[in-house]
Amino acid sequence: MPVFRPVRVAAVITETTDACSLVLDADLDYLPGQYLTVRTPAGARCYSLASAPGTGEAPRITVKRVAGGQVSNWICDRVRAGDTLDMAGPAGTFTPRSFDDELLLLAGGSGITPIMGIIKSMRCVPVLFYANRDTDSIIFRDELAGLLPVIHWLDREQGVPTADALKELLSPYRSREAFVCGPEPFVAVAEKALQLAGVPAERIRVERFALEPAGGRAAVAEVEIDGRSHMLPWAAGRRLLDVIVDAGLNPPWSCRQGQCGACAVRLVSGEVTLVHNEILEEEDFADGYILACQAVAVSDHVKVTYH
The missing domain is CATH 3.10.20.30 (Beta-grasp domain)
Structure with a gap:
């Protein structure tokens, strides 16, 4: 069973109109790409750490608001600097075996969160493919620009990415280990594109997340x-x-x-x-x-x- 403990929120950073990061006043022993489970009065959800250990920065998790999502909206609407939340973890295995390898990173939307922790930990510059709805929805846009070259894909300009279209972009990096994170539709397309580009299945690491449900039935x-x-x-x-x-x-x-x-x-x-x-x-x-x-x-x- 996860063990929860109170963690103070040192700061809240607005990343986009529907995403924020919580900077945590906590001494965490974690690996890049891991996540914390956050318990709130609206329920509990897992949120990835966007920070990296050993860099001197405080741990932070990033929460993207989901239409009708009870926990994400509660956090984005109510949490302020100085508040305390119950958290458990860190947990998860979405971590590179070596930080010296050249990696191919693929993120969709808020799937950039664990990817960001990995980027900050690498001792060489990876390649990042990042898909979003539009420019305004790019989380960590300015921070990423200062870290590495990014292949951006914007749905409103280019349409929803397809496996065939991504194959052409990813083929030059087929020799690299690939890390993929995002909602299920993006992950499915990315995995197919990597296979078409010639990346063996054993070199594809995936972190899936399901959007917080807004429907269902009482x-x-x-x-x-x-x-x-x-x-x-x-x-x-x-x-x-x-x-x-x-x-x-x-x-x-x-x-x-x-x-x-x-x-x-x-x-x-x-x-x-x-x-x-x-x-x-x-x-x-x-x-x-x-x-x-x-x-x-x-x-x-x-x-x-x-x-």
């Missing part, structure tokens, strides 16, 4: 855990794990990214959708398992059991 969650049954109100768009944890219960969980399976729970009745899943397979679904950290209600009543 429901009641019936949760059987530790020999007792609990009826919990489940607000539309919230993840099941947040609902259970906020009720003061103690379910198993770890990564919150849909990658480890620690939060798996058996669905007894009702219907949910999983925002993201990298661990459960068809036989797991056949046995009734879902990921609590990724489950959003579809039906009015959902029953799960940890028995």
